[in-house]
Amino acid sequence: DTGVSQDPRHKITKRGQNVTFRCDPISEHNRLYWYRQTLGQGPEFLTYFQNEAQLEKSRLLSDRFSAERPKGSFSTLEIQRTEQGDSAMYLCASRHLAGGLQQFFGPGTRLTVL
Amino acid sequence: DQQVKQNSPSLSVQEGRISILNCDYTNSMFDYFLWYKKYPAEGPTFLISISSIKDKNEDGRFTVFLNKSAKHLSLHIVPSQPGDSAVYFCAASEAGKSTFGDGTTLTVKP
Numbered sequence: 197d198t199g200v201s202q203d204p205r206h207k208i209t210k211r212g213q214n215v216t217f218r219c220d221p222i223s224e225h226n227r228l229y230w231y232r233q234t235l236g237q238g239p240e241f242l243t244y245f246q247n248e249a250q251l252e253k254s255r256l257l258s259d260r261f262s263a264e265r266p267k268g269s270f271s272t273l274e275i276q277r278t279e280q281g282d283s284a285m286y287l288c289a290s291r292h293l294a295g296g297l298q299q300f301f302g303p304g305t306r307l308t309v310l
Numbered sequence: 311d312q313q314v315k316q317n318s319p320s321l322s323v324q325e326g327r328i329s330i331l332n333c334d335y336t337n338s339m340f341d342y343f344l345w346y347k348k349y350p351a352e353g354p355t356f357l358i359s360i361s362s363i364k365d366k367n368e369d370g371r372f373t374v375f376l377n378k379s380a381k382h383l384s385l386h387i388v389p390s391q392p393g394d395s396a397v398y399f400c401a402a403s404e405a406g407k408s409t410f411g412d413g414t415t416l417t418v419k420p
Contacts (some may be wrong), residue, residue: 200353227406236319238399238410239354252407287353297342297403301353 198222200302202288208308209278216274217305221290228271229299230263231287239287245271246293278309313337314402316411324419329387331414333400336381340402340409345374345385348397348413357398358385390418 201220209215221228226247231239242261243253247268260278265271275282285306289299315334323329333343341362346354360367360374360383367374373386387394395418400411 229408231410236412238314238316238401238412241407241409244407289353293406296359297406297408298344298356298359299408301346301355303351303353 200288200290200300202286202302202305204305205303206306206308208310210310211278211280213278214274214276215278215307216272217286217288217307219271219273219288219290219302221269221271221288222292222300225290225292225300226268227291227293227299228265229289229291230271230273231289233285233287233304234283242273242286275307278307280309283307283309311336312412313340314400314409314411316398316400316414318414319412320415320417322417322419323390325392326389329385329390329394329416329418331385331387331398331400331416333383333385333411334381335383335402337402337404337409338381339404342403343374343376343383344401344403344408345372346399346401346410347394348399354399387416390416392418392420394418 203218229244230242245265260276263273285304287304289301344359345357348354376383397413399413401408
């Protein structure tokens with residue numbers, strides 16, 4: 197069990213550019229979550245998948261954000277036309293439905309939009 | 311409208327003493343509560359949880375108490391150790407989806 201991994205760990209981009217992050221969950225975990233965390237705040241829910249199906253997306257999430265989990269394994273989160281307000285830590289977590297409700301988090305991708 | 315609140319941004323305790331971290335929630339539909347611990351440059355890691363049908367759960371030095379009528383839970387760490395210094399997040403779950411508080415930074419002084 198190698199844990200949840202995220203790539204890249206850090207991303208610096210210019211305003212208006214598109215960025216894509218990848219998350220590899222723990223093998224056989226069927227639920228995968230994306231969160232955004234800014235300084236001094238807790239993880240804020242963005243979206244989650246059960247296998248390849250995206251079950252919920254935060255109402256606060258701009259349509260510039262899209263996520264996929266095409267084969268029910270890894271997931272990608274894309275942000276189009278980035279804005280300075282998108283600067284944050286993006287966390288991915290996974291869990292197995294048959295396990296407890298605790299989620300296993302990756303180390304996060306820190307995005308800085310200049 | 312923040313549904314999960316941790317009103318103390320920071321807490322400092324002496325090694326060996328008890329640490330008490332508090333969390334309040336507003337949504338009565340939450341059915342499960344969890345505490346996570348976070349070190350710098352790492353993602354949160356699960357610490358302990360409690361179902362809404364219970365009022366106490368204990369795991370070694372960590373105990374979580376739930377007061378449903380007050381919509382309040384607390385995490386007790388006894389005895390506190392310097393390695394416990396971290397940010398602690400309270401999370402409340404509804405239908406498998408968790409809402410997090412803003413965290414409390416615990417510092418345990420040797």
